[in-house]
Each structure stands twice: as C-alpha cells, then as structure tokens.
Amino acid sequence: AQTVTQSQPEMSVQEAETVTLSCTYDTSESDYYLFWYKQPPSRQMILVIRQEAYKQQNATENRFSVNFQKAAKSFSLKISDSQLGDAAMYFCAYKTNSGYALNFGKGTSLLVTP
Amino acid sequence: GAGVSQTPSNKVTEKGKYVELRCDPISGHTALYWYRQSLGQGPEFLIYFQGTGAADDSGLPNDRFFAVRPEGSVSTLKIQRTERGDSAVYLCASSLIPRGAGELFFGEGSRLTVL
Numbered sequence: 435a436q437t438v439t440q441s442q443p444e445m446s447v448q449e450a451e452t453v454t455l456s457c458t459y460d461t462s463e464s465d466y467y468l469f470w471y472k473q474p475p476s477r478q479m480i481l482v483i484r485q486e487a488y489k490q491q492n493a494t495e496n497r498f499s500v501n502f503q504k505a506a507k508s509f510s511l512k513i514s515d516s517q518l519g520d521a522a523m524y525f526c527a528y529k530t531n532s533g534y535a536l537n538f539g540k541g542t543s544l545l546v547t548p
Numbered sequence: 549g550a551g552v553s554q555t556p557s558n559k560v561t562e563k564g565k566y567v568e569l570r571c572d573p574i575s576g577h578t579a580l581y582w583y584r585q586s587l588g589q590g591p592e593f594l595i596y597f598q599g600t601g602a603a604d605d606s607g608l609p610n611d612r613f614f615a616v617r618p619e620g621s622v623s624t625l626k627i628q629r630t631e632r633g634d635s636a637v638y639l640c641a642s643s644l645i646p647r648g649a650g651e652l653f654f655g656e657g658s659r660l661t662v663l
Contacts, residue, residue: 438590467649477637478551479591479654486649525590534579534646535604538590 438528440539447516448547454501455511455542457526465531468502468509473523473541482524485509513544521546550574552655554640560661561630569625569658573642580623581652582615583639591639597623598646630662 437460447453459468470482485493485502492500497517501510513520523543527536553572561567573580578599583591593607600620608614612630617623627634637659641652 477639477657477659479639479641479652481651484649484651527590529648531648534596535581535593535607536583536591536652537593540588540590 438526438537438539440526440542442542443540444543444545446545446547447513449516449518451516452512452514453516453544455513455524455526455544457509457511457539459507459509459526459528461507461528461530463530467529467531468500469527469529469536470498470500470509470511471525471527471538472520473525475522479525483511516546518546518548520544552640552642552653554638554655554658556658557656558659558661560663562663563630563632565630565662567627567630567660569627569638569640569660571623571625571640571642571655573621573623573640574653575621577642577644577653578620579643579646579650580617581641581643582623582625583641585637585639585657587636594625594638596646627660630660632662635660635662 439458466487468485471479483495497514499512523541525541526539555570580597582594585591596604597617612628614626637657639657641654643650643652
C-alpha cells in the first residue's frame, strides 16, 4: 500500500517570504504522479501543482515549485513571495500510473502573517 | 455548471437516520469520485464511477454506505442507519481523464454531523 506522510501539522510564514512544506511517500511503483492540493476554509480542494515521476525536472507554477527527490521519495512544495491568500491547508497526494484514486497525506496548515 | 456542485452543504441528523448526499459533476466529466474527510485528516477514497458503473467501491467502509450514478452524471451517496463516526466532510470530485496526471476537480463538500 502507498502511504503519504506530511510531518508538519502547521507552518507559519511572513508575507513576501518563502516557505517549504514537506512530504514523503512510500511506494514500490516506479511510475506514478504526485500532487499538491490547497484547501481553503471553503473546503474546495484546488490543485496547486503536479509532478510526473518519470520527469527529472521539477515542476513550477508561478510562485509554486517542487523539489522532487525520487530516490529519497520526497516531494516538497516551495511557496515564494507568500501572500495572505496562500493561507490554507495543503495536502500532498499520490497516484499510481494505472490508478485513479488519490492517496492523501494528513495535511499541513499554513498560516501567513502580515 | 462551471464546477462540481454538492448539496446539501451541511447536514445534521440523528443517529440511526438515513442520509443522501448529492453531487453534480462538471459537464462532460465521465469520472466521478467520492472521498470522506474526517477532522484533522486528509481525504480518504470511497468510490469511483466511470460513467454509470461503480468501477471501484473498495473504499466504502461497510454496507451502510452505497452510491449510485444512474445516468452517468449526478451521483448520490446514501448512508443508512447513520452512526456518530460517520460525521465528516464528504467530498465529490470529477475528472475528464481518470488515470495518470489527470486533474480532479472537487466540490466544496457536504459536512455531515450525526448527533
């Protein structure tokens, strides 16, 4: 079974600063996909960024980037120039290449202070 | 509609009652998923529909839980004889491409409270 671990229940960052959220996963698969989802108080999960395991290049989406270390099974999210609107729960998720169900971690609550 | 719509937004019921939660996916999305999110946890997979059929219901916790999608669009999650442990946010998602890197689009969930 695949497991996703987010070891930081809460993180805090000042506006305009950079923060990194950690995620590790356990799998015996070689082909899979990793995702970061954001869940604001509205409860709607929103995709932030995704990474294909076969790609060596780290994914980036504007202020969001990942550090994907396949051998270490690590997938951290870096948020640059943090904004008040980034405050939310962030979930790391895993999906196998042949599967369709996302396997989520427990989440990290991100607080952004002015 | 533009996004995934879930009703009701909040539901309070008494132990032992029957509950139905509805999900209206994005038009044209053939894949539909139900997840359950307990307090302080990440979403847990319940069931996956491809079209009208339940392709995988391995996440349903027991036979009190059942879901249908009769016309391949709207889905209803049904919970019989509710228990306090069923209290959670029930999230629905849909996608155009169910496998691989296909993005899941989530609704805002239905918060169920069983007293």
